[in-house]
Amino acid sequence: MKKLLVIMVMLAVVFSAPVFAGGQQEKAEGDGQQMAKAIEVLHWWTSGGEAAALNVLKEKVEAEGIKWVDTPVAGGSGVQAMTVLRSRVTAGNPPAAVQMLGYDILDWAEMGVVANLNELAEEENWDAVIPDAIKKFSKYDGKWIAAPVNVHSENWVWANQKICDDLGIELPITTWEGYVDALQKVQDSGKVALAHGGQPWQTGTIFESVVLGVGGPEFYEKTMNVPMDQDALKSDQMLEAFKRMETLRGFVDDNFSGRDWNLASAMVIKGQAAFQMMGDFAKGEFLRADMVPGEDFFGFRTPGTKGSVTFNADQFVMFEKESQAKRNAQKVLAKNVMDPEFQVSFNVVKGSVPARTDVPDDEFTIIGKEAMKDLAQANDDGTLFGSLAHGHGAPSAIKEAVFDVVSAHFNGQYTAEEAVEALAKAVEAAK
Amino acid sequence: MIIKNKWHLSKDDVVARVVLFPTVLLSAVCVYGFIIYTIYISFTGSTIMPIYEWVGFENYEKLWQLRHWHIAIKNMAIFGVLYIGISTVVGLVLAILIDMNRMGEIIFRPVFLYPMAISFIVTGTAWKWFLDPGIGLEHIMHLWGFASFKFAWIKNSDFAIYTVVIAAIWQVTGFVMVIFLAGLRGINHTTIESGVVDGATNFQLYTRVIIPQLGASFLSAFVILGHMAIKSYDLVIALTNGGPGQATALPSTFMYSYTFTRSRMGIGASAAVMMLIAIMLIIVPYIKKQVEED
Amino acid sequence: MTISETTRLSRFSKFIIVTVLTLFAVYFLVPFYVMLVNSVKPLSEIQGGNMLALPREFSFDYWVKAWKTAQVGVNATGLRPYFFNSVKIVIPAVLLSTLFGSFSGFVLSKWRFKGDNLLFGLILFGCFIPFQIVLIPMARVLGILGIAGTTSGLVLVHLAYGVGFTTLFFRNTYANLPDELVQSAQVDGAQFMKIFTSIILPTSAPVIAVTIIWQTTNIWNDFLFGVSFGDSRSQPMTVALNNLVQSSTGVKEYNVHFAGAIMAALPTLFIYIVSGRYFVRGLMSGSVKG
Numbered sequence A: 001m002k003k004l005l006v007i008m009v010m011l012a013v014v015f016s017a018p019v020f021a022g023g024q025q026e027k028a029e030g031d032g033q034q035m036a037k038a039i040e041v042l043h044w045w046t047s048g049g050e051a052a053a054l055n056v057l058k059e060k061v062e063a064e065g066i067k068w069v070d071t072p073v074a075g076g077s078g079v080q081a082m083t084v085l086r087s088r089v090t091a092g093n094p095p096a097a098v099q100m101l102g103y104d105i106l107d108w109a110e111m112g113v114v115a116n117l118n119e120l121a122e123e124e125n126w127d128a129v130i131p132d133a134i135k136k137f138s139k140y141d142g143k144w145i146a147a148p149v150n151v152h153s154e155n156w157v158w159a160n161q162k163i164c165d166d167l168g169i170e171l172p173i174t175t176w177e178g179y180v181d182a183l184q185k186v187q188d189s190g191k192v193a194l195a196h197g198g199q200p201w202q203t204g205t206i207f208e209s210v211v212l213g214v215g216g217p218e219f220y221e222k223t224m225n226v227p228m229d230q231d232a233l234k235s236d237q238m239l240e241a242f243k244r245m246e247t248l249r250g251f252v253d254d255n256f257s258g259r260d261w262n263l264a265s266a267m268v269i270k271g272q273a274a275f276q277m278m279g280d281f282a283k284g285e286f287l288r289a290d291m292v293p294g295e296d297f298f299g300f301r302t303p304g305t306k307g308s309v310t311f312n313a314d315q316f317v318m319f320e321k322e323s324q325a326k327r328n329a330q331k332v333l334a335k336n337v338m339d340p341e342f343q344v345s346f347n348v349v350k351g352s353v354p355a356r357t358d359v360p361d362d363e364f365t366i367i368g369k370e371a372m373k374d375l376a377q378a379n380d381d382g383t384l385f386g387s388l389a390h391g392h393g394a395p396s397a398i399k400e401a402v403f404d405v406v407s408a409h410f411n412g413q414y415t416a417e418e419a420v421e422a423l424a425k426a427v428e429a430a431k
Numbered sequence B: 001m002i003i004k005n006k007w008h009l010s011k012d013d014v015v016a017r018v019v020l021f022p023t024v025l026l027s028a029v030c031v032y033g034f035i036i037y038t039i040y041i042s043f044t045g046s047t048i049m050p051i052y053e054w055v056g057f058e059n060y061e062k063l064w065q066l067r068h069w070h071i072a073i074k075n076m077a078i079f080g081v082l083y084i085g086i087s088t089v090v091g092l093v094l095a096i097l098i099d100m101n102r103m104g105e106i107i108f109r110p111v112f113l114y115p116m117a118i119s120f121i122v123t124g125t126a127w128k129w130f131l132d133p134g135i136g137l138e139h140i141m142h143l144w145g146f147a148s149f150k151f152a153w154i155k156n157s158d159f160a161i162y163t164v165v166i167a168a169i170w171q172v173t174g175f176v177m178v179i180f181l182a183g184l185r186g187i188n189h190t191t192i193e194s195g196v197v198d199g200a201t202n203f204q205l206y207t208r209v210i211i212p213q214l215g216a217s218f219l220s221a222f223v224i225l226g227h228m229a230i231k232s233y234d235l236v237i238a239l240t241n242g243g244p245g246q247a248t249a250l251p252s253t254f255m256y257s258y259t260f261t262r263s264r265m266g267i268g269a270s271a272a273v274m275m276l277i278a279i280m281l282i283i284v285p286y287i288k289k290q291v292e293e294d
Numbered sequence C: 001m002t003i004s005e006t007t008r009l010s011r012f013s014k015f016i017i018v019t020v021l022t023l024f025a026v027y028f029l030v031p032f033y034v035m036l037v038n039s040v041k042p043l044s045e046i047q048g049g050n051m052l053a054l055p056r057e058f059s060f061d062y063w064v065k066a067w068k069t070a071q072v073g074v075n076a077t078g079l080r081p082y083f084f085n086s087v088k089i090v091i092p093a094v095l096l097s098t099l100f101g102s103f104s105g106f107v108l109s110k111w112r113f114k115g116d117n118l119l120f121g122l123i124l125f126g127c128f129i130p131f132q133i134v135l136i137p138m139a140r141v142l143g144i145l146g147i148a149g150t151t152s153g154l155v156l157v158h159l160a161y162g163v164g165f166t167t168l169f170f171r172n173t174y175a176n177l178p179d180e181l182v183q184s185a186q187v188d189g190a191q192f193m194k195i196f197t198s199i200i201l202p203t204s205a206p207v208i209a210v211t212i213i214w215q216t217t218n219i220w221n222d223f224l225f226g227v228s229f230g231d232s233r234s235q236p237m238t239v240a241l242n243n244l245v246q247s248s249t250g251v252k253e254y255n256v257h258f259a260g261a262i263m264a265a266l267p268t269l270f271i272y273i274v275s276g277r278y279f280v281r282g283l284m285s286g287s288v289k290g
Helices: A002-031 A050-061 A078-088 A102-110 A119-126 A132-138 A161-166 A178-189 A200-224 A235-248 A261-269 A282-288 A325-337 A340-350 A366-381 A396-410 A417-431 B010-039 B058-065 B067-100 B101-115 B120-133 B137-143 B160-185 B189-195 B200-233 B234-239 B251-261 B265-293 C011-038 C045-048 C061-071 C080-112 C116-128 C129-147 C151-160 C164-173 C179-187 C192-204 C203-223 C223-228 C237-246 C256-285
Strands: A040-044 A067-072 A098-102 A148-154 A155-161 A192-195 A272-278 A295-301 A308-320 A385-386
Touching: A050 A067, A050 A325, A050 A340, A078 A098, A078 A102, A078 B200, A078 C129, A098 A102, A098 B058, A102 A132, A102 A308, A119 A325, A132 A148, A132 A308, A132 A385, A148 A325, A148 A340, A148 A366, A155 A161, A155 A261, A155 A282, A161 A295, A178 A192, A178 A235, A178 A272, A178 B067, A178 B189, A192 A261, A200 A272, A200 A308, A200 A396, A200 B067, A200 C237, A235 A396, A235 A417, A235 B234, A261 A272, A261 A282, A308 A325, A308 A366, A308 B200, A325 A340, A340 B101, A340 C203, A385 B265, A396 A417, A396 B067, A396 B251, B010 B265, B010 C080, B010 C129, B010 C151, B058 B265, B058 C116, B058 C151, B067 B101, B067 B160, B067 B200, B067 C011, B067 C237, B101 B160, B101 C011, B101 C203, B101 C256, B120 B160, B120 C011, B120 C237, B120 C256, B160 B200, B160 B234, B160 C011, B160 C256, B189 B200, B200 B251, B200 B265, B200 C116, B200 C164, B234 B251, B251 B265, B251 C129, B265 C116, B265 C129, C011 C256, C045 C256, C080 C116, C080 C151, C080 C164, C080 C203, C080 C237, C116 C164, C116 C203, C129 C151, C129 C192, C151 C203, C151 C223, C179 C192, C203 C237, C203 C256, C223 C237, C237 C256
Parallel strands: A040 A067, A040 A098, A192 A272, A308 A385
Antiparallel strands: A098 A308, A148 A308, A155 A272, A155 A295
16 A cells, blocks of 8 residues: 555646746746846726826836736726735735735735835935825835835816806806705706716725715715714714615616716717716826816816815835845835836826835926925824725725615615614624 | 455455545545534634634624524525525526427537537626626617617626526526436336327326436436536625625625625534535435445 | 347438538538638628628738738737647647546546445536636636746636546446446456556546547637736637737638638538547547536
């Protein structure tokens, strides 16, 4: 029997040899000399504008003699990429650098697998130039673990200027009542009042803006940022927020569910719909369609939220590597991400705002300048809050639990009263 | 059968065991090893990554309290019954029709079978378009002058799961047809001829003589469809991504969502264990039959 | 001889049959037609018009773009390099799983030993394991073996979840062969490998066709494993296609997406259409049965 076993094992080895030998060889190449000066970057910026923006970074890093090894994984604001990351970390082969958002960064830091960038951060004095609200996600346990690239802000409404002019709607609209009147006017004219895609994160984006509008900054922070306060979640203000969602539901067309957000933008661009409530990345769609801000389209803060900014920030997180060469490559990448010149050129292309508050705004469009000012102002006033819908309000388990309730309510499966109850319960259960 | 003394193996027996070994090893590790691992994880408080901290049945309790999970199970039942039922019936009808028509086989068989060759990563977009009332079928019918035509199931929480069924049937029916076609070709002809002699109509021939002989084909169709129904994932992701809301969630998408998107690996694993139990209930009788037959 | 020769059909029923088949053919062809016709249209026509309309301005450029220059991540490589990654995964995985399956199918049907049925049942159950649950432990195993992120790693994964099916196909086919075939060869003094190669293999063409078709389709179309275990060097075509199609922001170039999608489907389509005949024959030989 023993002999048999020996033979079996030997044969198994022989059979698997081609498979493993191939692997070892590739692996050896991977860790070999020329790859030592390489950096693998996992990201989900695969579409034209995003990829072009990222290419700016690639060229800078390659100019310093480090090869950029690209691992793009598209889909659903990084959902798929995070699965890949889990598999890679489990295999003991994480990418050197990963694009990440909000609480995901902290979750990974807690696992103890990310690299410490303190040395570089001190050298370059990151502490002084990054807003505190963003720093919360770039630092863990007092250590810098991520290099923030950009800041998007979510509480915006985008409007088709021509429709509004025709119907005599004054822009910007600053009150909820004014907004409902305007939506009603558009609907009466036979056009779609609110262009919306019923994917959970899109409905979530509207919801958090409505919450901010109903209850103001303090209420937003209590309900949309962890630790979420049960009393506030069950309050009458939350009931009002859900009631407003029902009002908005009445202004959406029949085909809203499952629609991609950029198709919703296209409805506003083509003049089929008047308004869209979406983050500032939607602006890129309008600009690409050759629409002129202030003439063809208009962007204003969600009614009742002026002075507050809900944000999300893309960051690059470095994963712990043993080889010194790889660590150096990570350092070069992080340094370039934080380079003021890069932050300008990247964000001009991407349509967002630099994470650094100390860079010049000369190259930005008028809306970009405005957004940079808003960010700095909100930072000073303490009204810069993480966007729940975009992973900066709570860890993903809670975020998704909120989405569950908000989209079920938006699809008519809960009344506002039930939704308030369900929200508080879902948040508690997800903690 | 070649049965030898238990303790004495001939050289050939050794060779036989050796060539069998890779298959056994792969199954032992990659199927049973991982199942045991998953069962273990389902009793831990794992979140973003596995954490080996025992929490007992907590995950299972949480799982059964989730509305999302109940929707997923209900959908699985609707989807499973319709998917298996309709594609079996349609596949059988198509097989009979093709079998009646010589030309049919050359032209129609590849047409019916090709969807099986393509992944939903590829056809998902086309289906999504086609089912979307704004650009798809409804829009086209309007362009053609049928202004009152309505087809917006994919946007409706109560009907979206049926659009998933439509696309899923599209993919698999050709394959079921081929299984039945192979079955029809293997039927004992003397029984048919005696039926003809007895003056049976064509319809009676099929319902009384031919179809009852296709038992084996029915069973293999059922098993293949059953395992595909349970594994259905790409399709839902491509078509509706589980929406509107959670209206088209299936256990497979639920599991993926909780394990990866929501960082509740423990709950994801407990859902996986539930799925494995369900699969066992369906599959084990089939396996037993496979095994006992020879 | 087919059943149709035994049964009698009027001209009218023949007409009905062809009509019904044609209607089904339309249902089956629509998605493919949508992809094809929109892959050769300019974007303006797609966004403006009827998705079923023929192109007014026909162009093959989108195909060229999808293959060679489309942006997949920061590199404008098109799908080409990923196509070859897929080939590098599919060929060894299909061949090895067929080989292992034929060995184990043979042993389990003709070289019986105590507990062989139980063993077969256990192997078969592996066909039904939902893939989502194996991702994390598999990643660990690949990491331990040092083949994480390589095409070899993906070959191993596909092998692991393919041998169940191939064993099933081969065992069922071989079970239909008379036992005397093997026994008389043994009496003649032939050894295991000799019996396998000169008696069993020559009868296996149809089942090998079924196995190759089944495995090639499954592995070529796999997305979940490809995306989870591939890295920049080994991502297969489906992952690249997903990167192309799923971009969350920016203009969606539907024509390029559809061209890429058809390209990704071509190899398996080709196999199905060319070898459909062998597929049916293989199924008839008993590889899939109750």
